[in-house]
Amino acid sequence: MGSKKLWLPLLLLGSVMLIGWMGLWKETPASSAGKIVLIMKTNDINNSYWQTVHSGALAAAKELKVPLELLGPIGAENPEDQRLLLKRAIDSKPAAIVLAPIREDGITKEIEASRQAGIKLIILDTPLLELDYDSYVSSDHIEEGRQAANRLGPGQVRKPVFALITSDESSTVSSQRTEGVQEVLSPGKAFNLGTYRIGMSEEQAYWTVKSLTIAYPDITGVIALTDVGITGAARALADVGLTHSVKLIGFDSSIPEIQLLERGQMHTLIVQNPFNMGFLGVQTADSLIRERNVSKMVDIPSTTITTANMYEPENQKLLFPFVY
Structure with missing residues (x-):
């Protein structure tokens, strides 16, 4: 069991490696055809959950060969910063926006503007209870x-x-x-x-x-x-x-x-499986852009992990995603 603790520093090393990926992917030309914008709750490199979502989104964009812009408030989750990022994304006229909303009540105008502009809207992690969207990708x-x-x-x-x-x-x-x-x-x-x-x-x-x-x-x-x-x-x-x-x-x-x-x-x-969330968020956006049929709810099952099963290979991938 003691050797497993060595993976925690490796997890931190993986987070640092993501900084380089962020620099490569953040500045996608606004005029790119079929562009997808992913707006996370935070883009803090120390937040392992959202950096794993980030990693999954990058993997999907690479596999599908689609232009992707990754955005999110720097540091703590900030609803106003996220609203401004959403407004900026809408102004860039992407084909689709994948959004993990911090607060629904502060983005009503922006969501309505995105719908009027014909931008496909995919919601991650936290559901919208009142506002319209195309598909929701999350755990139940x-x-x-x-x-x-x-x-x-x-x-x-x-x-x-x-x-x-x-x-x-x-x-x-x-x-x-x-x-x-x-x-x-x-x-x-x-x-x-x-x-x-x-x-x-x-x-x-x-x-x-x-x-x-x-x-x-x-x-x-x-x-x-x-x-x-x-x-x-x-x-x-x-x-x-x-x-x-x-x-x-x-x-x-x-x-x-x-x-x-x-x-x-x-x-x-x-x-939860944040890598799959990021991957399926981008994949769902691409399917909508290509006018394929997409479920209103894309469910990503969560896993029950205990001290007894935490070292099983599949559970290790969930707990230490940057090691695999």
């Missing part, structure tokens, strides 16, 4: 919630007692994951202690989870709807000696989460 976030709940529910002698923690209750993804959890762990099947907002603070997550273990000593699980706060929750459970008796379940596959899973401080990760 409600199903992800069900997967998380199923790791907490089966095999229990008594009803699970659990809490949810989130960084943003207004997040569509978090709301859909919550829906999936509550569908499986309904009031007759489990005791839900509620959803606790911890913002972007690891310390808030720590004190929230520690307080829950004191107030509810029979707690059996914590489901973190986003990766923010996982570290704090894991630290709290370790400090009160409940790492192995309270299941900590999270989503996605940030480096801290992978390390916690490897050390046995997390029970389960529900992992």
Whole structure:
């Protein structure tokens, strides 16, 4: 197991290598026929999730021989910066835009403008609930919630007692994951202690989870709807000696989460496939440009990864995409 830890530095090396790819692909001529613009939630080279989406998109563009421009706010996710990038992309008159929206309510005018201009619109990761688009490429976030709940529910002698923690209750993804959890762990099947907002603070997550273990000593699980706060929750459970008796379940596959899973401080990760998301986003855009039939929803199944199966080859590819 110790040798596997060597892959984490390799993951960081892969991220650095992406800088060169970004420089080669970012400046695509605006007049290129059939151009596709991908706008991510962030173009931060330290964000492994979105850089893996980036890598998948590049692979599709190379395979399909289509011009691709990659954009995204630098640093943290910024809705206004993304709106300006979307406006700029529309002005360049591409054949298709692939967009991972940060907030739907701030881009209404831009989405309507893209539709009026006849630009194909493919949505990644986070669904648009009100605005029109051609196709949505993502994991089913409600199903992800069900997967998380199923790791907490089966095999229990008594009803699970659990809490949810989130960084943003207004997040569509978090709301859909919550829906999936509550569908499986309904009031007759489990005791839900509620959803606790911890913002972007690891310390808030720590004190929230520690307080829950004191107030509810029979707690059996914590489901973190986003990766923010996982570290704090894991630290709290370790400090009160409940790492192995309270299941900590999270989503996605940030480096801290992978390390916690490897050390046995997390029970389960529900992992999306960001490489496929980027690849299929560009592939779907190309199909629409060529007027082929495309599904309204292109589902990318998420995978349940535990300490017991994390070293299986297919799961290694999800956890360490830049190594393969």
